[in-house]
Amino acid sequence: MRLILLGPPGAGKGTQAKRLVEKYGIVPLSTGDMLRKAVKAGTPVGQKAKHIIERGELVPDDVVVAIVSDRIEQPDAKNGFILDGFPRTVPQAEALERMLREKGLSLDGVIELKCDEGILLKRIENRIAQTASRGETVRADDDPEVLKKRLAAYRQQTAPLVEYYRKKGALRTVDGMAAIPAVAAAIDRCLDADPVGRAGTPKKRASPGRASRKGRSAKTAPKRAGKRPTQVSRRPAKRRAMQRKTRKKAAQKGVRRG
Numbered sequence: 001m002r003l004i005l006l007g008p009p010g011a012g013k014g015t016q017a018k019r020l021v022e023k024y025g026i027v028p029l030s031t032g033d034m035l036r037k038a039v040k041a042g043t044p045v046g047q048k049a050k051h052i053i054e055r056g057e058l059v060p061d062d063v064v065v066a067i068v069s070d071r072i073e074q075p076d077a078k079n080g081f082i083l084d085g086f087p088r089t090v091p092q093a094e095a096l097e098r099m100l101r102e103k104g105l106s107l108d109g110v111i112e113l114k115c116d117e118g119i120l121l122k123r124i125e126n127r128i129a130q131t132a133s134r135g136e137t138v139r140a141d142d143d144p145e146v147l148k149k150r151l152a153a154y155r156q157q158t159a160p161l162v163e164y165y166r167k168k169g170a171l172r173t174v175d176g177m178a179a180i181p182a183v184a185a186a187i188d189r190c191l192d193a194d195p196v197g198r199a200g201t202p203k204k205r206a207s208p209g210r211a212s213r214k215g216r217s218a219k220t221a222p223k224r225a226g227k228r229p230t231q232v233s234r235r236p237a238k239r240r241a242m243q244r245k246t247r248k249k250a251a252q253k254g255v256r257r258g
């Protein structure tokens, strides 16, 4: 399972990523976390990124693309990964597509957590207050002024990715302002009921009958615990195309008969 979580800072991507990592046994891949580690370790990348992060701006594309490319080659990422905070620009998305193709990998889905900026500002202010009250160090970029810049960077540079992935048929949008369990349930519904396949092409269901079973609640729907997306995407493209054709014909016949 290879997923992208898309959403502005404070949308709860980290929280949802953590849960999905446990559910699917995949690795979390947060470019923000990786950059912060590099800053702490004082590596050349860290030195380059430090002030950019503190200003709430974006680190150059080539730097983050190289980090992600190296990371997904690691053995623990073989089972899959969830990208949180990457890609953040269209060139990064294009680079990701190229690198996945070169490695013979594909994406299973892009989940957008749709949010309201005003509420996000409040959320981050609460997060800062809670972190400080626990006596923990507040992130240098968790500051209302820097956050405004990070939100502006999201609006200008990252939001176009929503359209980018929508056009590819890969985007699934959930309400990121709902309570954490509700967001989690909405994500699960997206992944269970409507998986997307290679290069963002919507996957067709294995049996035509399933497509019409609308109205099933999350409680009554059978649990498929994430196995399906990977299984479906492994089907050879030619076979999938043939199956689609057969199903289309069957559906057309059904309409004529009815």
Ligand code: AMP
Residues within 6 Å of the ligand: 009, 031, 032, 033, 035, 052, 053, 054, 056, 057, 058, 059, 060, 061, 064, 084, 085, 086, 087, 088, 092, 141, 150
């Ligand atoms: P995050 O923890 O994802 O909010 O990232 C914190 C900061 O790291 C961002 O404000 C950027 O300065 C930098 N950063 C993280 N991911 C990226 C990325 N994909 N492209 C550019 N800069 C990034």
